Amino acid sequence: MARAFSPPDSPDERVGLPGVELTRTARAAGVRDLLAAGVGPARAAASVAAALTAARLAGTPYDLVVSAGIGGGFAPDAPVGSLVVADRITVADLGAQTADGFLPVTELGFGTIHHDPPRSLVRVACQATGARAGTILTVSTVTGTAARAAELRTRHPCALAEGMEGFGVAEAADAHGTAVLEIRAVSNPVGPRDRAAWRIGDALAALTEAFGKLAPALESWNRHDDQ
Ligand SMILES: O=C(O)c1cccc(C(=O)CC[C@H]2O[C@@H](n3cnc4c(=O)[nH]cnc43)[C@H](O)[C@@H]2O)c1
Helix, strand or coil: CHHHCCCCCCCCEEEEECCEEEEEEEECCEEEEECCCCCCHHHHHHHHHHHHHHHHHCCCCCCEEEEEEEEEECCCCCCCCCEEEEEEEEECCCEEEECCEEEEHHHHCCCCCEECCCHHHHHHHHHHHCCEEEEEEECCCCCCCHHHHHHHHHHCCCEEEEECCHHHHHHHHHHCCCEEEEEEEEEEECCCCCHHHCCHHHHHHHHHHHHHHHHHHHHCCCHHHHC
16 A cells, blocks of 8 residues: 555655554655554454554554455445445444344444544545445455345445444544544455455555545545534
């Protein structure tokens, strides 16, 4: 992803911190840290929380956390190769399965299941990249059947995509009061498992191109636009 940023003012630096390693890119516009957060919400939350805590203790807290990756897209709204920016980051499988269906943790009386990125940030990101805005679901188990895809869409009619990290990243950011954004490039349809349909290389290329446009646009984002 460092490739997506403008030419470096100084070489990228590897920064080892307790629990996480960053690639630090210094640009005229400021410092950006890249973090391979791992797969799944728990690992992603742990990695991002470590980076956020270290930055705060160093007296240089982050302004924004961006969760970027490939994901599954719900047909027909998010075809393979397209980009989705989350206007809502929702954990889809945190709760209890009952005889009467799934109950999210919030209906059990605790926790949270959504994080909403600042609206102005979502707008800026969509304008810069051409992404569609919608709910991105976070799942710990990749959807592999048409029945599960239909169930998720019924429970989350605004869902455009699913991934495995966004909600973990958002929980870590929320704990620090830091704004969060999620962007996914669609590598496969959400539905019956079909490895031949994956387009991971194309999705990563689309994500890299999008990041090249997103990074400068984020510089102009004014967090006070939403207040
Ligand atoms: O084995 C499978 O059937 C399968 C299908 C899709 C994705 C995977 C992964 O292991 C990908 C993990 C990685 O990529 C993101 N991702 C990409 N597509 C999806 C998806 O359809 N549903 C959820 N996550 C997806 C995910 O965020 C991970 O980082 C395996």
